């Protein structure tokens with residue numbers, strides 16, 4: 001499961017831009033992944049300038 | 062109330078592209094609604110703020126407080142540190158984008174546009190295969206508003222076009238993770254833009270140091286998403302670069318964002334909707350600069366939209382193609398060509414970069430031009446060289 005650390009996130013939108021499912025909602029200081037659409041492709045992890053997105057096992061969430 | 066009106070045009074995004082478009086169309090008497098999710102236009106700034114002066118003048122008359130410094134020198138620093146310094150024929154500016162973006166939206170408002178901030182668009186409405194408006198959230202309340210034409214000027218995020226079915230998936234190598242600090246206590250020339258190229262420091266990208274003054278600079282890094290390494294983010298890399306190259310620097314501010322080094326989108330119009338600026342990939346794919354080209358696309362788009370809507374013509378895909386073709390013919394073609402150099406440039410290894418710098422440094426001063434930097438870079442690639450010659454005659 002892809003998780004964004006909302007405390008550290010700068011809301012810059014790079015993950016929104018790369019997301020193939022267009023499933024990340026970014027308001028000014030709010031960010032949410034639509035997990036019904038997310039395919040865990042991890043592209044968002046690769047483009048985050050500060051590495052605050054991670055893939056955690058469902059059990060840890 | 063703006064929600065109850067039907068507008069000629071809704072512009073989503075109040076960056077340089079959206080604001081330029083809104084000003085131009087509103088000043089011709091069209092009813093224009095400009096929506097931006099930001100609470101305050103111009104903050105935060107996610108940009109290095111460099112533009113070419115001549116191009117800029119063709120679009121807006123620069124106000125004094127938009128400009129931090131004038132640029133007349135380009136300095137390329139290869140991995141071994143032997144800098145190449147070049148006097149620029151085309152000078153540039155480092156802008157204060159916070160004031161600039163804010164003023165452009167103010168101009169749009171003065172021209173008659175309705176500007177609504179804190180308005181997040183999360184859907185477009187589609188009827189009979191035509192985009193007829195947008196939906197979203199304004200001050201925590203849902204809204205829906207109608208128009209004849211919707212403009213996606215929503216920057217790198219570019220969701221609006223995708224809601225309308227325009228395919229615009231980035232490939233990982235074409236989207237760059239950008240991280241930038243404003244640093245004080247640095248010692249630089251206030252008229253020089255510095256570019257550091259090195260695969261170790263910035264794989265698939267580069268580091269820029271753009272002066273705000275002789276003691277303050279925007280120091281930024283872009284690294285290709287393709288070169289992702291765990292634990293080595295753009296931030297980690299830039300911090301280590303700054304410590305090494307500017308010991309004693311003080312971090313005044315931090316910003317970040319996605320930088321586009323991509324081909325132009327093939328399709329930027331559909332029934333009732335068109336894209337401008339970053340959303341349409343109107344960005345120089347070598348440097349990542351998109352302020353000027355974004356505003357240029359806005360001008361073409363505004364001309365076509367004014368013609369259609371003023372003359373009661375339908376903003377159908379077929380009619381909006383005029384804009385797409387105009388953009389492609391006048392500017393997009395150049396973006397496409399530059400994209401070919403981009404792959405070649407960013408695939409050079411550190412030895413090759415050092416070699417190129419050494420060759421340029423051997424040239425007599427009057428031959429140290431940007432053109433010759435390109436010429437030497439592509440010496441072994443005749444086909445590309447021809448393209449470059451076409452591109453840079455005059456530089």
Ligand SMILES: Cc1cc2nc3c(=O)[nH]c(=O)nc-3n(C[C@H](O)[C@H](O)[C@H](O)COP(=O)(O)OP(=O)(O)OC[C@H]3O[C@@H](n4cnc5c(N)ncnc54)[C@H](O)[C@@H]3O)c2cc1C
Nearest residue numbers: 074076077078098109110111182216239318338339351352
């Ligand atoms: C780190 C960095 C450094 C850069 N340095 C330079 C440089 O030195 N020179 C240069 O020319 N270019 C530079 N660029 C690129 C430049 O910033 C962009 O090309 C330029 O801002 C594009 O303008 P725009 O109007 O298309 O989009 P933007 O300026 O991004 O504006 C888009 C607007 O749309 C709004 N928006 C987005 N989604 C929604 C939504 N769903 N609902 C409502 N509003 C929305 C945003 O809040 C934003 O205000 C840099 C980019 C980055 C990230």
